[in-house]
Amino acid sequence: MSVFRSTIPDVAAEEPMIQLLAADGTRTPHAELDEVLAGRGGEDDLASPQRLRGYYRDMVMIRAADLEATSLQRQGQLGLWASALGQEAAQIGAGHASREQDYLVPTYREHGIAWARGIEPWRLLESYRGVSHGGWDPNELRTHPYMIVLGSQAPHAVGYAMGLQRDGVVGTGDPETDTAVLALFGDGASSEGEVSESFTFAASFDAPVVFFTQNNQWAISVPTSVQSRVPLAQRSRGWGIPSVRVDGNDVLAILAAVREALDAARAGEGPRFIEAVTYRMAAHTTSDDTSRYRPSSEEEEWAEKDPILRLRRHLEQLEEIDEAFIARCDEEAHDLAMALHHHIHGMEDPDPVGMFTHAYAEPHPIVEAEREQYLDYIAQFEDEGDDVGRDDAAEQKGELA
């Protein structure tokens, strides 16, 4: 039995939403997903009290990093910041559902995913400060660089997944090597044509890919209701891709659904699609002002569904959390925020022509010409005595000649 459905119901019908933790923290039993959480084939219990405390700590840590990054942007240390406030359960759940060998393809708001994959938060800040061309080794951490081009995650993920099939690491039954891809994108991005095209390829080739949409209700100022006439979860069924709608503020439901979907993809059963219903509690980015397009009553309503609060209430019901643990998490979160603060003040400007160096593996005449042009451009500022941190542009140009 599976929670994933491949039939298209009446479009007027309400799509059910899987939930294991109610807003007050009460756990609802679920025949199939409880089995997934309990671990098939002798794996660890994903819902053990120790694991639950771990997810709580992860969410507290990533929220602190997020709030600190917002402050750093306000202090002029970052060009921009896209907050993931409110989406911690969707991201920590999905991140921990993946296995080490899986490949994840994130957007620009995936700070919980990054955390779960072992990417240090200051790597994210480097990108948002504009001093890094990616921030981490995608191959080593099996997580693609952040991508801002909406929907681009889908074709990248499907292409990678089709490559895995050709590498013979899908459906062999070896849990150490069988691999799947997790494509992450937003509700707004799901309207991009390349997501539909990716569904076609994924379905036709049975690609080992899971499409994971965080429906945070907004694409900047456009509500999801304008993006789709049917619940997003129903969209992929037209392609024959089984899908499910899950409460995105419920870390356990997300963990179980993504784990089940990735297991199926890895086993060679083809793609899955998950709509995680959540809420972007902050503005779209630090350049946005929510008061221009949404009522504060909506924000208050969702504050009650806060994913961190929900897991804490659940742990309290289980009597598996105490004040000392909560205080320790808060202390660690504070230390992380301070570390980010110090780290950013110590960041150095990169070599201004580094972007040309990394465009191609081999030298390329057009990129070389553009590099020359750029060196000429920044040399002008030196002539004016305007030190813009471009130490020795003229010297570099001399070296090139």
Ligand SMILES: Cc1ncc(C[n+]2csc(CCOP(=O)(O)OP(=O)(O)O)c2C)c(N)n1
């Ligand atoms: C192809 C493309 N078109 C437009 C944009 C500008 N843009 C950046 S974020 C955004 C809204 C995205 O909304 P959603 O996909 O719901 O993700 P969220 O920001 O809510 O996480 C838009 C229109 C872009 N980055 N890429």
Ligand SMILES: [Mg+2]
């Ligand atoms: Mg959105």
